[in-house]
Amino acid sequence: MKLKALKIGKITLKSPIFLAPMVDVTDLAYRKICRDSGASIAYTEMINISAILHENKKTLNLLKKYSKEKPLGIQITGNNFEEFEKVLPYLKPYDLIDLNCGCPSVRITGNESGSYLLKNPNKIAKIIKILKKSGKTVTAKIRLGYKTNNVTKIAKAIEKAGADAITIHARLAFQGSSIPADWSQIAKVKKAVKIPVIGNGDINSGEKAEEMLKICDGVMIARTAIGNPLIFKKIKTYLETGKDYNIEFKENIKLFQEYLSLVKKYDLIDIPRIKSLGCNFLKGQAGAKKIRGQLMRLRSIEEIESLIKSIF
Numbered sequence: 001m002k003l004k005a006l007k008i009g010k011i012t013l014k015s016p017i018f019l020a021p022m023v024d025v026t027d028l029a030y031r032k033i034c035r036d037s038g039a040s041i042a043y044t045e046m047i048n049i050s051a052i053l054h055e056n057k058k059t060l061n062l063l064k065k066y067s068k069e070k071p072l073g074i075q076i077t078g079n080n081f082e083e084f085e086k087v088l089p090y091l092k093p094y095d096l097i098d099l100n101c102g103c104p105s106v107r108i109t110g111n112e113s114g115s116y117l118l119k120n121p122n123k124i125a126k127i128i129k130i131l132k133k134s135g136k137t138v139t140a141k142i143r144l145g146y147k148t149n150n151v152t153k154i155a156k157a158i159e160k161a162g163a164d165a166i167t168i169h170a171r172l173a174f175q176g177s178s179i180p181a182d183w184s185q186i187a188k189v190k191k192a193v194k195i196p197v198i199g200n201g202d203i204n205s206g207e208k209a210e211e212m213l214k215i216c217d218g219v220m221i222a223r224t225a226i227g228n229p230l231i232f233k234k235i236k237t238y239l240e241t242g243k244d245y246n247i248e249f250k251e252n253i254k255l256f257q258e259y260l261s262l263v264k265k266y267d268l269i270d271i272p273r274i275k276s277l278g279c280n281f282l283k284g285q286a287g288a289k290k291i292r293g294q295l296m297r298l299r300s301i302e303e304i305e306s307l308i309k310s311i312f
Helices: 028-037 049-054 057-062 081-091 114-119 121-132 151-160 183-192 206-213 231-241 249-265 271-281 288-296 301-311
Strands: 006-008 011-013 017-019 072-077 096-101 137-143 165-169 197-200 218-221
Touching: 017 028, 017 231, 028 231, 028 249, 049 057, 049 072, 049 081, 072 081, 081 121, 096 114, 096 121, 114 121, 114 137, 121 137, 121 151, 137 151, 151 165, 151 183, 165 183, 165 218, 183 197, 183 206, 206 218, 206 231, 218 231, 249 271, 249 301, 271 288, 271 301, 288 301
Parallel strands: 017 218, 072 096, 096 137, 137 165, 165 197, 197 218
Antiparallel strands: 006 011
């Protein structure tokens, strides 16, 4: 199939292939290697607006971007209308603002944000209206519902509030990855709204991406992209040629080495995060269990670089 550009609000994407915002994954360095591998847009990991307003160092690191990172999306969540008003000036550097209404973490829902917002479509709509004051492209990422499916009602409220697109993770808030994503609900929403709909859930190959694009406008890759940025090259190749792209383990590890260089360059060194990602990069390799054990005992990025270089 011919890959078409996708217009969302004020931005036009070269392709409909998205990297999902993921906590402890999509920092500046990881976004760059995924964009270079074929993702048309990437987002900061989800950030609570109260953390942005407090301007702590960790949050400021999450807000970092590289010079040619265009377009760039930021994903935020929260529950306080006044704080959403106050955060608007902080959002000026970004091209797209995405409201997270899908995170099921108890730490997030306990603050009545993330997927907790699905209980109240009218509140989501009011937040969207506030964010639209920024003049930016505004989207929302949702699930099918909190405990019961009310996805169409939520989607219509989001569209009516002025959102430029909606992403649907086709599971309820309490459902994990062991429950198959219900793509029929994405198709249902696509018929109910006029704004672009991006599908998310269980897209792990070019074939799956093609299936999703038959029922909606874009595909968002999350879990499959962790430690596997070349999934974007694989999907793009399949969509453009109908042929599969065989990911070579060494090619993927080279991207991990690039990731390590980038976190040093941009002062984003977080050893627990790096080791977690590294373990994902090692999946499927002979002897990976032993190497992961060695990796988890290391304490500096130089030690990690040395281990990867010595083995590969």
